[in-house]
Amino acid sequence: MPAEPAAAGGIxxxxxxxTVDLLVLAGGRGxxxxxxxxxxxxxxxxxxxxxxxxxxxxxxRAVVVAPDAARPAAGPADTPVxxxxxxxxALEDPPFGGPVAGIAAGLAALSADDTSADDxxxxxxxxxxxxxxxxxxxxxxxACDLPWAADAARHLLTHLADPALPPTLDGIxxxxxxxxxxxxxxxxxxxxLRTGVARLGAAVHGASVRQxxxxxxxxxxxxxxxxxxxxxxxxxxxxxxxxxxxxxxxAERRAVDIPAPAAAPDGPAHAARAAPGPTPALPDPHPSRPxxxxxxxx
Numbered sequence: 001m002p003a004e005p006a007a008a009g010g011i012x013x014x015x016x017x018x019t020v021d022l023l024v025l026a027g028g029r030g031x032x033x034x035x036x037x038x039x040x041x042x043x044x045x046x047x048x049x050x051x052x053x054x055x056x057x058x059x060x061r062a063v064v065v066a067p068d069a070a071r072p073a074a075g076p077a078d079t080p081v082x083x084x085x086x087x088x089x090a091l092e093d094p095p096f097g098g099p100v101a102g103i104a105a106g107l108a109a110l111s112a113d114d115t116s117a118d119d120x121x122x123x124x125x126x127x128x129x130x131x132x133x134x135x136x137x138x139x140x141x142x143a144c145d146l147p148w149a150a151d152a153a154r155h156l157l158t159h160l161a162d163p164a165l166p167p168t169l170d171g172i173x174x175x176x177x178x179x180x181x182x183x184x185x186x187x188x189x190x191x192x193l194r195t196g197v198a199r200l201g202a203a204v205h206g207a208s209v210r211q212x213x214x215x216x217x218x219x220x221x222x223x224x225x226x227x228x229x230x231x232x233x234x235x236x237x238x239x240x241x242x243x244x245x246x247x248x249x250x251a252e253r254r255a256v257d258i259p260a261p262a263a264a265p266d267g268p269a270h271a272a273r274a275a276p277g278p279t280p281a282l283p284d285p286h287p288s289r290p291x292x293x294x295x296x297x298x
Contacts, residue, residue, distance in 0.1 A: 020157070021136035022059040023106040024052055025099055025184060026066035026144035027091055032232045039066055039144045040073035043237055044244035049073040052142055053087075054150035058157060059140055063088040063109045065102040066144070067095065088113050097205040099184060100212045103141065104197045104204045107190075110135060135190050143184040143230060147240045151227035156187045159221055170216035174228040181220060183209040185228040192216055 026049055030038040039049035049064070053074060056062045064074065064087060074087060090109035092101035114135060140156065142149050156172055159165075173186030196212040197204055204212075231240055 018137040020059045020138045020140055020187070021110055021190070022055055022062040022140045022142065022153075023103065023110070024049070024062065024064045024066075024142050024144055025102045025106075026052075026064055026070050027095060027102050028099075028144075029096055033234060033237075037067075037069055037073070038231075039064075039070040041145075041231065041237060043147050043231065044241045044248070047073040047075060048147065048231060049144050050075040051147050052144050052149040055140065055142065055153035056085075056087075058150070058153050060136055061085050061088065061110065061113065063090055063106045063113075064144075065090050065092065065106045065109075067091055070144075092205070094205075098207060099143075099209050100197070100200065100207040101205045103193060103209075103212065107139070107194055107197060135194075137190060138187050139190050139193055140187045141184060141193075145231045146185060146228065147231060147244060148225075148227040148229060149185075151225065152185050152223070155223065155225070155227055156185075156221065160187055165219070166217070168217050169219060171213070171218045172221050173218065174223040175220040176223055176228060177226070182223070182228045182230075183213065185223075185230075188213075188216075 026039040028038060030036045030041075033041065039047060041048050043051065049066070049070060050073065053062065053064075062085070064070070066089065068089075071089065088109050090105045092105040138160070140153055142153070146152060152174060156174070159172055169189075170192040171186055171188035174182045176182055193212070196214075196216075200207050200212065229240070231237055
């Protein structure tokens with residue numbers, strides 16, 4: 001069985017530890033939500049963006065590709081997981097360029113952060129030829145509309161840690177229960193994404209994720225728990241809120257210690273009166289979640 005992923009951006013493979021950065025796409029128009037700012041949409045008491053950023057504790061750094069208006073939606077997550085990992089913000093130029101343009105902007109922001117970190121650490125004195133910090137080996141790519149994003153991230157990272165995977169693997173993405181590939185719930189080699197962006201050039205604006213990933217060695221990972229379910233419509237918001245609320249109440253109920261029945265005094269009559277009745281059924285801790293079709297656009 002694959003090992004659990006290491007914390008703070010490390011995943012254990014046969015070849016050693018690999019670093020992972022998170023790239024969240026949150027710059028879409030939200031057209032199916034009537035133009036609402038999707039990262040700020042509330043689902044069961046928390047914004048979608050805050051829920052996606054729960055995955056930050058599994059990675060080294062995180063960049064959110066979104067307009068400035070989305071920043072408050074990050075909530076308490078817009079604070080460093082560690083002092084060295086502030087949340088990075090970026091946006092494609094011009095805005096609304098599509099998911100691939102957003103990926104390109106996020107990768108560029110991560111590269112700029114690598115360089116600025118080295119500049120900050122450079123000693124005083126004459127300029128030195130100091131190489132930039134190496135980029136992460138892998139990019140965890142998530143759309144901003146995933147209420148169970150942290151579960152999806154753990155599922156992907158756990159599978160990526162499997163030493164039986166081929167060394168040529170370029171990425172893993174989730175496949176929903178209808179067989180639809182969910183490109184924006186995946187983890188990909190950083191250099192493979194950067195090569196794809198360079199190949200497309202100016203055509204990244206309006207390009208599809210399928211075009212970006214063309215020719216890569218990818219593996220589709222089944223998602224039986226529905227952790228990659230996304231929110232595209234107000235009906236999805238309602239259904240996801242109901243499921244999350246049910247899950248929370250179930251978890252709270254499981255956390256409450258149910259006292260054992262008192263021991264019955266000696267004698268069959270007392271024993272009969274003290275015998276406990278049937279245990280009440282608990283709610284299903286993992287009810288089925290909605291699985292709306294996923295598009296390339298977050």
